[in-house]
Amino acid sequence: MKIDFQETTDDLAKRIDIHSRFGSRDIDEWMLGILDLQPGTRILDVGCGAGKQCFSFFHYLKGQAEITGTDVSESLLEEARAKNQEIDNAVDFRYLDFNERFELPENHYDLISACFAIYYAQDIPFTLSELHRLLVPGGRLFTTGPMPTNKQIFYDIIQKATGKEIPPMPGSSRYASQIYGTMQDLFSKTEQHIFENPLTFDTVDPFMVYTRASMSEDRKLWNSLFETHEEFELVMESIGKVANDYIQRDGKIVMTKVVGGFIATR
Numbered sequence: 001m002k003i004d005f006q007e008t009t010d011d012l013a014k015r016i017d018i019h020s021r022f023g024s025r026d027i028d029e030w031m032l033g034i035l036d037l038q039p040g041t042r043i044l045d046v047g048c049g050a051g052k053q054c055f056s057f058f059h060y061l062k063g064q065a066e067i068t069g070t071d072v073s074e075s076l077l078e079e080a081r082a083k084n085q086e087i088d089n090a091v092d093f094r095y096l097d098f099n100e101r102f103e104l105p106e107n108h109y110d111l112i113s114a115c116f117a118i119y120y121a122q123d124i125p126f127t128l129s130e131l132h133r134l135l136v137p138g139g140r141l142f143t144t145g146p147m148p149t150n151k152q153i154f155y156d157i158i159q160k161a162t163g164k165e166i167p168p169m170p171g172s173s174r175y176a177s178q179i180y181g182t183m184q185d186l187f188s189k190t191e192q193h194i195f196e197n198p199l200t201f202d203t204v205d206p207f208m209v210y211t212r213a214s215m216s217e218d219r220k221l222w223n224s225l226f227e228t229h230e231e232f233e234l235v236m237e238s239i240g241k242v243a244n245d246y247i248q249r250d251g252k253i254v255m256t257k258v259v260g261g262f263i264a265t266r
């Protein structure tokens with residue numbers, strides 16, 4: 001499967017900001033709670049973006065960890081390295097394309113995390129085998145991704161605004177069809193956790209900031225709805241009207257993020 005996905009720093013930062021301002025739960029607290037990390041852990045974060053999870057691990061373990069963050073996007077790595085200066089460059093941020101063989105030490109990591117990233121891999125069994133190879137026996141792989149019930153109201157509003165079918169989203173569709181099954185095949189033990197976070201919007205503007213940031217960067221997934229910039233703007237206008245109707249009717253839009261957290265033990 002060819003999935004060419006490159007996040008821009010701006011779109012990712014906007015979405016992270018909307019989650020922290022309008023969400024009611026903190027996903028990093030949930031992640032740290034289920035992972036129960038111990039000091040001295042060797043961690044590899046794959047698809048680290050601007051380093052969100054790497055910095056969470058670092059602060060939770062009070063720096064007592066070896067943390068490597070990797071991504072294919074040079075601009076996100078640059079942003080991660082800039083923040084890394086605040087902690088004396090404690091995290092090792094490097095370029096890594098998870099569609100290629102990983103040039104990293106084998107049998108080395110206690111934890112490999114891939115948060116909201118693994119479903120962009122072209123060949124899931126290949127990427128998961130590479131991650132398996134780098135873990136120590138008993139080491140854990142932690143991946144997260146959206147579940148099929150994720151932000152249902154967001155898709156309802158888009159469907160109502162455009163009158164078109166929502167295209168399959170790689171996260172929710174690939175976890176069910178491929179990712180979880182491959183993890184079960186490769187690893188000795190797998191477990192699933194669910195995180196739910198309602199984001200409440202009393203006004204339409206922040207909902208539209210989220211929608212723009214989400215759909216503009218994922219535009220290749222949405223090309224049955226728009227291709228040109230003008231078409232994108234027309235779709236945004238229609239979505240804005242429908243979102244406004246929801247707020248007039250219900251007083252708010254509650255968009256619940258439903259995220260799966262999968263832990264597989266080598």
Ligand SMILES: C[S@@+](CC[C@H](N)C(=O)[O-])C[C@H]1O[C@@H](n2cnc3c(N)ncnc32)[C@H](O)[C@@H]1O
Binds near residue numbers: 051096
């Ligand atoms: C939605 S972002 C998540 C970033 C970060 N884990 C977070 O939660 O903030 C998805 C990340 O996967 C990265 N990515 C996509 N394709 C990749 C590839 N082939 N190899 C490595 N990273 C990739 C993107 O550059 C982006 O940083």
